[in-house]
Amino acid sequence: MKSYHKGHELDGLAKIWLDDDNVFFVWGAARSGSGFVKQYKDEICIQKIFDKDTKKQGGCIENIDVVMFEPKYMKRNTKIIICTNFYTEVKIELSGCGYRENIDFIEYAAFKQIWYYYTKNVILLPRVDLSITNKCTLRCEKCNMLMPYFRNPEHKDLKTIKQDLDVLFQWVDVVEDFMILGGEPLLYPNLVELLQYIKEHYQSKIKLLHMFTNGTCTIGEDLLKISEELSIVYDLSDYTVGLPQLRDRIDKFEAELKKGKIKVERKVQEYWQDFGYPEVNHKNYTEDERILHFHNCRAPFRGLYDRKLYYCHLEASAVQAGFMEESESCFVELDKLNRGNKVEIIELDRGYSKKGYPGFCLKCDGCESKKRIPVAKQWKRKI
Ligand code: SF4
Incomplete structure (x- = not known):
């Protein structure tokens, strides 16, 4: 809007x-x-x-x-x-x-957002996604975080991630589902230290902390311990329909989590939804059609990156990968807010922005896409 x-x-x-x-x-x-x-x-x-x-x-x-x-x-x-x-x-x-x-x-x-803000001056967000690395153990065609398209995938700097968390929680009082993802977040070398920081500073503001993983990494004792302390839910994406050779590794990973009394939700994916990148181009849409396309998508995933909260985490990824100019984007600059205008965070979360839609919507079919593709098809060629 x-x-x-x-x-x-x-x-x-x-x-x-x-x-x-x-x-x-x-x-x-x-x-x-x-x-x-x-x-x-x-x-x-x-x-x-x-x-x-x-x-x-x-x-x-x-x-x-x-x-x-x-x-x-x-x-x-x-x-x-x-x-x-x-x-x-x-x-x-x-x-x-x-x-x-x-x-x-x-x-x-x-x-909820309106009730909390206008009766209690509380900023509530249903979901925030934090991508901590662009490196992954897989190279999936049509990864919706666009990971295979990063030319120089790298881990994010821990100090920068902490600053992003600080500026977010300076204004946000409650995040119902906070998602840590990548790439593959278990590749991140400072993961335990990051989780420790979250525990010390923001545990009370996060209702449920999630770790999105493909289950191909090993999990150490220190990560199990902090995961239990934070009651992290591991959202385990099971790609064995497309990659049956991963079954033993994923089974073992799941067993390790369960042994450590960590909650794990294993989701077998039968197919993937194709968001359309890089083929799609909606530039011929009129302004009204662009806004309607965005409105119909109803993407639930906000992205935290570079002291900004993006309406769509795909757009945050696209900006990082250098596929689009920031000026086209739909975000709130968290470090430029004050007590008087912090409500702009929930306005963004409700879909309001100057243009009325994130720029990346022109390259994306969105969550309403009916196109189905094979699960985790591995990219052989260099992109
Ligand atoms: S259509 Fe727009 S809001 Fe929806 S997923 Fe794609 S980029 Fe994000």
């Missing part, structure tokens, strides 16, 4: 959604919905929870009934907070019934 009132883009939404007369419905009785209800049941008036799953209907969460959505529930000042990963589908259904996005219904992350 184009920003016209920097620093005040969300004032209108706050007025609508924080009205004392509002009565709320929550859409979604699964993990996000039940978590939301538990957190907000004493703060706002939640009348019912909607869910399409007939097995959930008839049940309750925190004494609030789970029912099927029916327009009869919607009255003046009733609002729906959407707590599901199927936001686009629910949006289509509710829009078809004549309800308006951000007026009658809203995504729960947006509601």
